[in-house]
Amino acid sequence: MKTYIPYSLLLAAASCGLAHGAATAYTTPVGYVSLGNNGGVPAHTDMTLAIPLERSSEWAGTVASVSGNVITLTGTPGFTTNQWANATTPFVAKLGSGTKSGQISLITANAAGTLTVAFQNTDTLTGVVAGDTISIRKAWTIGNFFAGNTLPDNIEFSLFDITAGTDNAPTSVYYYFAGTWYDASDDSVATSVVLYPNEGFRLRNTTNGAISNLVVSGEVPTANSRIFIKGAAGSQDTRFSFFSSVDEPIATSGLGVADNDLLLSYSLTATGIDNAPGAVYYKFGPSWYDASDDSDVTATLKLKAGVGYVYRAAAATPTTTSSNTPDYVPSL
Structure with missing residues (x-):
């Protein structure tokens, strides 16, 4: 079975920098999760995987207002134009409170104090109001999801966009070779393909040896x-x-x-x-x-x-x- 080892949940409410009469400050717990069967995938075997942790926050604040797919942020963040819109290193916006708490969207453009976002499915910003907390994080991608793990050549990773019906085939298949992920449809580099929490993926070990110690870490x-x-x-x-x-x-x-x-x-x-x-x-x-x-x-x-x-x-x-x-x- 999969092994979970929380190395900071033990200190989940760790306080820092306290002074007499000051409010308690809390750190975000971090940890790591072993994926698959005891942290691995046997030879010639499919394994269903998902994202169990999130990447650290690059910026955090609150929402001032929303209009369509544009979020105006409180205060003066002073972002550089499109600093969060990067195809090579994509970023996401995550809502931390309110009726859309947990909503994650891809940042497609930004101005000094606004974010333009796109959604994976039919979600919208309806219900997001002033004061809702928001953070900017590097997106999970095929490349960084497996970072730090030793992977054999020619294994496959599949995504399943929602298509009509049941028992659907993958909509995208990627393969690993010499340290890089490629799109099987055209052999283009696919390292920056965005992965979303709440998705289910398939990792196929096509090799004769087991993939061992498959671990993901984060917040x-x-x-x-x-x-x-x-x-x-x-x-x-x-x-x-x-x-x-x-x-x-x-x-x-x-x-x-x-x-x-x-x-x-x-x-x-x-x-x-x-x-x-x-x-x-x-x-x-x-x-x-x-x-x-x-x-x-x-x-x-x-x-x-x-x-x-x-x-x-x-x-x-x-x-x-x-x-x-x-x-x-x-x-x-």
Whole structure:
């Protein structure tokens, strides 16, 4: 199973620079998560992965106002034009409070005190108001997500944009060779392709040896996890994850849109490629059940940190975006 080792959650509410009568200052906890099967991927095996941590903040402030996809920031940040709009080193804006807490958007342009953003799905800035906290962070990319790990040549990494139907093939496939990721469709360098929390990815080890010690490090998320689930007239798959550094009970994840929706979970210990789900769960009423024996797993099933899943919405399930705070956040 995947190993999680929090080296600063033990000091989650660490205070710094206190003086008599001064307010307590809190540091953001950091840590690392081992991905896959005990931090690795066996030979000739697919593994579903996700982002469990976030990159450190480059700037933090508050929102003054929004108009369309433009965020005006409070005060005078004094940014250089388009310093945060960089195709080689992309940046994202993350909301830390308010009704859109946890929302992450790609920065496509900026002026001295404004950010223009783009969204991965149908999200908008509607509901974002003055005073909501916001930070600017380097985006996760294929290149930096695996930074510091030793990877063999010719392994594959796949993204799954939401396309109509179920059991959908990857929409983008990338391969690794001599320290660089390339787009398999045209062999172009793909190191800067942006990855988003709450997505589910697939890493395919095509080699004869295991990938070992696959680890990602970063800050522990303290805002909400926002899960986009696509609905359609027929059954519809969405690859997703719960953005958290520790496992999250499904009961508090906010997941579960309509009766007969399915959660497809892939084994972390099985070997092989194109494997069928290791477990299937279905929603009915307020509860989740194991499809193998109809047992109620609402209180016991957990969404694992750093693991991707498939949500199969039943026909006519509405499109939704859930927004829920990881269980550990209130204690930080």
